[in-house]
Amino acid sequence: MLKILFLGKNCKDYCKRYGNKRPKLEFTCDNSSCDCQVLHKHGCFWRIAVTKRRQSKLPIYRWRCPVCGQTISVLPDFLVPWGHFVTPVREAALKRRQLGQSFKKIATGVACAAVGGIHPKTVKRWWIRYLSKAGDTALWVAAELIRSGIDEDLLRSHFRGVNPSPLDTVRWLFSLAQRYLHILGLNPSPLRGCFSFLNTMLPAPLWL
Ligand SMILES: [Zn+2]
Numbered sequence: 001m002l003k004i005l006f007l008g009k010n011c012k013d014y015c016k017r018y019g020n021k022r023p024k025l026e027f028t029c030d031n032s033s034c035d036c037q038v039l040h041k042h043g044c045f046w047r048i049a050v051t052k053r054r055q056s057k058l059p060i061y062r063w064r065c066p067v068c069g070q071t072i073s074v075l076p077d078f079l080v081p082w083g084h085f086v087t088p089v090r091e092a093a094l095k096r097r098q099l100g101q102s103f104k105k106i107a108t109g110v111a112c113a114a115v116g117g118i119h120p121k122t123v124k125r126w127w128i129r130y131l132s133k134a135g136d137t138a139l140w141v142a143a144e145l146i147r148s149g150i151d152e153d154l155l156r157s158h159f160r161g162v163n164p165s166p167l168d169t170v171r172w173l174f175s176l177a178q179r180y181l182h183i184l185g186l187n188p189s190p191l192r193g194c195f196s197f198l199n200t201m202l203p204a205p206l207w208l
Helices: 011-018 087-098 103-110 120-147 166-183 195-201
Strands: 002-005 040-050 055-064 071-076
Touching: 002 195, 011 055, 040 071, 087 103, 087 120, 087 166, 087 195, 103 120, 120 166, 120 195, 166 195
Parallel strands: 002 071
Antiparallel strands: 040 055, 055 071
């Protein structure tokens, strides 16, 4: 099982903190027959993380239940399981697409040749994945806003009386996410974006 947690504001910070030692975290097994057994340290594996200009190899730490064998690996919040590029780079690419830029132009803008560049098809893949998830993720954020006391018709800001396009849904998710961060008193820098933070809160199937 994977978890995403804040473990440093970027690759460099993470390496400084946890390059040689694991984070002091404790997990209990969620398997009901394990009776909240505390998980043991269980080594690490290495993950490539690519930023706009650099590529690094980061240790990803694992924990394991001595009773049932279930493992937990903890990704820093700037990584997701399905890509090498860090989340703020993907988010920047998706924001450019939302504004109508071509995949080719985005590809040359978000990654330098020093990290091997990026293929426009990769950006397209991110975009398709984003469109397919935006609706469910937006509903999750809307539910959190309602839970926090927002008392207005959030769906209306999406539909506006017509059938929303996938792009409308992406815009809706973006505006909901901004409000959510605002309510939590967070104002992430444009460099960090908001996906990294959201991924620490979202259930795994909705990770952005
Ligand atoms: Zn267990």
